[in-house]
Amino acid sequence: MTTEPIEAKPKKVRNFALLSNRAGAAFLTPAGLLVSVFVIVPFFWVIFVSFTNRTLLGRTALNPEFVGLANYLSLFDPATFFQRGQFGFSLILTTQFVLASALLGQALLGLLLAWLIQTVPPWVKRITETFVIAAWILPEVVIGFAWFAFLDRDSGTLNMLLEGFGLPPGDFLLDQPFWVIVVFNTWRGAAFSMMLFNSAFSSIPPSYFQAADVAGASSWQKFRDIGLPLIRGHIVTDLILITMWTFNTFTPFLLTNGGPSYRTELVSIYNYRVAFQDFQFGKGAAVGVIMMLINLAFALIYLSIGRKKKVR
């Protein structure tokens, strides 16, 4: 390091854009077109379609008529709103599903796992992580079938285990479909929270924990007084992201088909049924609009938190 540093570069160079505006625009065009057509146009198109009586087949497939708020009124018709297989039922079901499987299930289990694997021997950590991540990355169809086999009433692994422990077996897909998809989604998605919290915990300086060790703190005290407060920001991020993903997930369809008798019909599945099985595109579009509004609310909260972080 004897030579003079090459700091003599004029300041101009630093602000000088490597890519001219024209080249930059050209570079942005392919992505811009794709995102416009398949993300931005759908957003506005779905709003437009939701005010028509468009169907998949028949006369109104080609010449849909403008019906004003009729689709929304039928979704929010107070006479049927809370009935099974109706929009309100589905919306409440989805809310319970998000609360139970994302906010309680995935986040708490992910937090517990992330904390546990900080201290356990490396081989335990690796094995546990492998299975938790496998549950998350394997294709959803495969996972759906694995659970179908796992829960099978007559020969499924779960009932085999229950009988082994002397507990009564059950037909869980038929009797407790809601709790099945809650457990299923917790199992499927806990990996994300685990990895997020794991990287958050690893970013805490080890000296904090060593100091606590010297003072004789228990693991629970370290978790409560050091770990938890320092990753508060990550927890908020995690909760918003998994809420949005769980709200939009379609995967339980592969396990239960929305049934039996609509008991696991989340809004995503309701949307599919109305549009592609009942062929009512207008009404399906209205469901889509409401889903997007809910997504928008969460996204705005998320982005505003992200911005605040950057400003700080």
Added chain:
Amino acid sequence: MKLTIPAFVGRIAFSALAALIGAIFALPLLWFLFAPFNARAELGLALPDPWTLNNFVTVFGNSYAVQALWNSFIQAVGGVILVGAAATLAAYALSRSSIPGKGAVTYILLLFSSVVSGSAAMVPIFLIVSAAGLMDTHLAVILTFAGGLLPTAMFILRDFIDSIPKSYEESAMVAGASPVQAFFDVALPVIRPGIVVIVVWSFVNIWGSFLIPFILLRSDSNMPASVAIYSFYSEAGTPIVTLLAAYSLIYSLPVIALYLFVSWKFGFRFFGGIKA
């Protein structure tokens, strides 16, 4: 390091709890390790009796099943190429040019990409694809996924490019390279690890997806494995377990291989919002 007895017991308890949770996560998957090799596989967990590779032979003898794997491959690779190329160009422009309104564009894209999910936008996506005359084509699936995955891919890559010093390309340009040359010959090789991450991530997403091909495709000859797997049901609607298990395993292999590749090459590092 000395451990007191309670600390030692605590550590064993922690390990036991972690191992127990790991085992619970493994339980539904264990079936897949045995059933594909079992000539008489049923839905229950059982050691293969007798061991066989016949289930795989049957799968590969089923032209529809093989065609479906090939279709998954076409759709995933097509989508990956499009996402990789478009995201790299766009992310580079977002990082290195000073186009006015860059920040606003980024914000709007981020917002839209999280608002317009596949399950909320299935109706308009279906209508756009059908208006474009692309219904029941590979291209429909490829373009839809490219559009949907691009925003996230662009942000991950842009952050990656932002972390690379501009001086690399600057020195190339001082040496007389044009900006485009500086991009292809200097920046691109440096960005490559970031592109690999995007490519793996998009591949896994498209390969494993069900809903989009399910609504956009009609004919058997275009169906990817995720939808075609439902053909392994008997007339009565009961699953043909041996075939389903073997097929599921084959269908999962690329994902497992890519996971191992990424964790070997980079360590399974964490990228925010890596899953759509």
